Amino acid sequence: MEVDEMETRILELHSVERAESDEERGDGGESMSASPWKSVPSTNETPRKKNSSDSLRALKEAVVVLTRLPEYKISALRPPTPEQFYSEDESLSSSDSDMESEPEVSEPAAVIISSAFAHCSEEITKVRPDLPDEDVKVDMMVLARRRHMRWQRGKMVEIITREDGRLKYKVSFKEKGKSLVSGHHIAFDTTPRLEQLYVGARVVVKCNDRKFRSAILAELPSRKNRLRFLVFLDDHVPVYVGLPLLHLVCRPLEDVSESIPDGPHKCFMRRYLKDWPCPHLIHYTAGQTLNVxxxxxxxxxxxxxxxxxxxxxxxxxNQHKEWIHRGSIRLEHMARFLELQAAHEDDSD
Known part of the structure; x- marks a missing residue:
């Protein structure tokens, strides 16, 4: 029986019993429906016929819980619906979820969720499409890296083949100067096609300040993320963007994480891509306090x-605001979870 139907049945049973109780007491006693605590129906109980007083009593005792429960625990007892699954506050009752609660944290407790991010392979793929490489030609406009986290638009002026067979690309920038760069340090100036994109793709993103920054594609559009692309900039900043803001790197490295400077973000991206499409996320609600x-x-x-x-x-x-990924290593809850996970893996070896 569905939860909503069970709650309706319970209300009907309470109304019958309350009428009988009022007649017996004659004092209009307070009913259970006036209680500030929410009744949580058991989804395992099988309802019985209304005309059995023993059945009414057994059903009431099985479904009424006089314990204050956090909202996330109540929602976990309900079967998931499409609306819940694709809401901002991710449903904890998803059949694709594997939850672990961290011990000894303030209420509401942090819940680590490892859930398949999408329902179809097109939304979760992290395999580079088997498509021919687009040509890089002299006189074409490109984006090229001038230094870490700084890419600029320029024109390809020369393609040089080294003695070992490697190609180098000379770019003349619109803002003066020239650079000789590798293929993984230039990106197409055009908008990519959807079929070219995948989780783990090396991209350059046009940010709000109109500057270009290198990033790794972390989510493809789905109902769960409101049809947007999630990227991690090389400084660990996560951003949801639309397709027109993305530019594909021309010749990415086989191991895309090698394009990122050594540090915590590089380790994070390696773990994220390894775990995809089931990345570890922490369930939070608006108004909740935490350490970052x-x-x-x-x-x-x-x-x-x-x-x-x-x-x-x-x-x-200091009232500083920023966006944080729910699996970021900057979150104290996630850092503690990873420490416990690493300790468990060491004990298992």
Whole structure:
């Protein structure tokens, strides 16, 4: 029986019993429906016929719980619906979820969710499509890296073949100067086609400040992320973007993480791509407080907005706001989870 039908049946049973109780007491006693605590029906109980007083009593005792429960625990008892599954506050009852609660944390407890991100292979693929490489030609406009996290538009002026067979590309920038770069440091100036994109693709993104920054594609559009692309910039900043803001790197490295400077973000991206399409995410709700690393120190902040795989937090000491991925290593809950996971793996060896 569905939960909504069970709740309706319970209300009917309470109404019958309350009428009988009022007649017996004659004092219009307070009914259970006036209680501020929400009744949580058991989805395992099989209902019986209304005309049995023993059945009424057994059903009431099986379904009424006089315990204050957090909202996320109540929702976990309900069967998932499409609306719940694709909401911002991800349903904890998804059959694709494997949940672990971290011990000894403030209420509501952090829940680590490892769930398949999408339902069809086109939305979760991390395999590079078997498509021919697009040509890189002299006189074509490209985006080229000038230094870390700084890419600029320029014109291809020469393609040089080294003695070992490697190709180098000389780019003349619109903002003066020339650079000789490798194929994984140039990107097409055109918008890519959807069939060219996959999780793990090396891209360059046009940001709000109109500057171009290198990134790795982390999510393809799906109902779960409101048909957007998620990218991680090389400084660990996550951003949801539309297709027109993306540019494919011309000749990416086989191991895309090798394009990222050594550091925590490089380790994060390697683990993220390894876990995909079941990345570890933490369930948060708006108004919840947590600790997030900022400038090397864990600081208290509050969740303001939950947007698919991201949360917007405001730090309490300086009101600084930023978007954080729900699987980021900057989250204290995730850092502790990974430590416990690593310790468990060491014990298993």
């Amino acid at each position: 690393e900022l400038n090397g120190v864990q600081q208290k902040c509050e969740v303001q907005v939950v947007d698919s795989s991201l949360i917007q937090v405001v730090f309490q000491n």
